[in-house]
Amino acid sequence: MAGKLEMRECYGQALVEAGRENERIVLLEADLRKSTMGELFRQEFPERLFEVGIAEQNMIGMAAGFALTGWIAVASSFAVFASGRAFEQIRQSVALPRLNVKIGGSSAGLTDTGDGATHQSIADLAIMRALPNMTVLSPADGIEMKGAVKAMLEVDGPVYIRVGRIAAPTLYDEDYKFELGKIVVMRPGKDVTLAATGTMVHVALEAAELLAKDGIDARVLNVHTIKPLDEEAILAAARETAGIVTVEEHNIIGGLGSAVAEVVSAAGGGPVVRVGVEDVFGQSANSYEELLAAYGLTPANVRAKAQSLLQRA
Amino acid sequence: MSSQELIQDLKERARQLRRDVVEMVYRAQSGHLGGSLSAAEIVAALYFHQMRIDPQNPQDPNRDRFIPSKGHAAPILYAALAARGFFPREDLWTLRQVGSHLQGHPDMRKTPGVDMTSGSLGQGFAAGLGMALAGKLNGQDYQVYCLLGDGELNEGEIWETAMAAVHFKAHNLIPIVDFNKVQLDGPVSEIMPIEPLRAKWEAFNWHVLEIDGHDMNQVVEALAEARRLDRCVVIIAHTVKGKGVSFMENRHQWHGQPPNEEQYRRAMEELGGGQE
Known part of the structure; x- marks a missing residue:
């Protein structure tokens, strides 16, 4: 326990670990992978990383397309863009058809401190929660982030996960078992x-x-x-x-x-x-x-x- | 079947699809006629000739896919799926009724043979790109056909996808623009002009096949050509909104309006005899 862990790094590391165990995971990024830490996944699985450029709407649609053919598609962006810019794509092309797409909302909450209101997400939980078929996760520390990422990949359906841009105080031991849906x-x-x-x-x-x-x-x-x-x-x-x-x-x-x-x-x-x-x-x-x-x-x-x-x- | 017989057969299929579309929308008293009628030859050529599909195995992983990104053309898709035996033809008359599997816009979770839920314009093309790239990653050789509306090309997301598809060499993704020149509020040239359309796609590094979308020979040839070429190919099909029913042709009022009884009778007369 004690100490701090970078939430984003734990997100990226968890995706890499999952990628090693499961060859059917692809990651899509919209020119923010060095911030979301999707970069870690690219380094190990370049053929399974799709950098779509600054085009979140297309990214979510592409993720849906991958999910339609049996892939687990993870798409990351800043929480404010993922839940805002691409909201309608998530609604129509992911939640409604209940596709196996996971959305990583990075720099969530106020954690993009310097960039200000444009980059801070204060409505993403509300937006995502209101969509039928959507699971919404918001882990408390780095250990839980890893467990939550693992758990979300096991869900057969859409999941939104909130990822802060901070080193969060560690609350759990390494052997903590994340149980989705259980307080x-x-x-x-x-x-x-x-x-x-x-x-x-x-x-x-x-x-x-x-x-x-x-x-x-x-x-x-x-x-x-x-x-x-x-x-x-x-x-x-x-x-x-x-x-x-x-x-x-x-x-x-x-x-x-x-x-x-x-x-x-x-x-x-x-x-x-x-x-x-x-x-x-x-x-x-x-x-x-x-x-x-x-x-x-x-x-x-x-x-x-x-x-x-x-x-x- | 000789190629001439094939063309004759497909023309007849297109005519039957049009009849079913008018019948469906008349019975439902709701639905989009104009943009379904303009795509009849394209959809007939895909479902009765070009696409590798098996109604007995609608989820075959190796099947070709079709996404009407202009999801309001659902009636023409449903007519084709029923004609291919994905579900009974009688189901067509339940369009837009509570509990029906035939929603106003295509729903992959409800209708057998529907490859992707669509209806919010601009989105189906992106999902098609994901499907196409997944196919490449899987080592599969299926094709993904996307029917795009000309009004739909107003959506920015279409051009995000157009840019990305070329970058990712998604040669198995084939968009077909149903260029019927009319969108909901009026002529495309007045509402939001998209010309020069060929130059736009070429500027995005697409190879353009420009055809008369009601000339079955041209439709069949373009689909074959698009599949053969090892590059990103878009088919721009010049069509007529409401094609086949004189008083609906080129009129934006028929984008989403159902016919009354008299209009229905006239339309069916113009479309010729049905099969019973």
């Missing part, structure tokens, strides 16, 4: 629940430490699979604790917070408080930490939201 209880607790996704899981864990000092026993959930959502674990948290604080590097509209609120309200309700980007676009910053602080994606803010939820309850 991981990172820390048991009975007072309040912090449900986080992606690299916000470690923010939630730090918030839980702070809350512990306040005498509050917080449960921390790692929601690595946004869809299909592990409703059982969400409802257990709603039942067994005073309420749920969701934490995501995403707009509070449409992502994890919305998904959790949908499940809880359908089951009769209970407090859900959403921590995330509050329906504004991102901006450039010198450091990722600065940007997270600007949008309240910090342990201190999560702690404050948890406290106010408990006061209401």
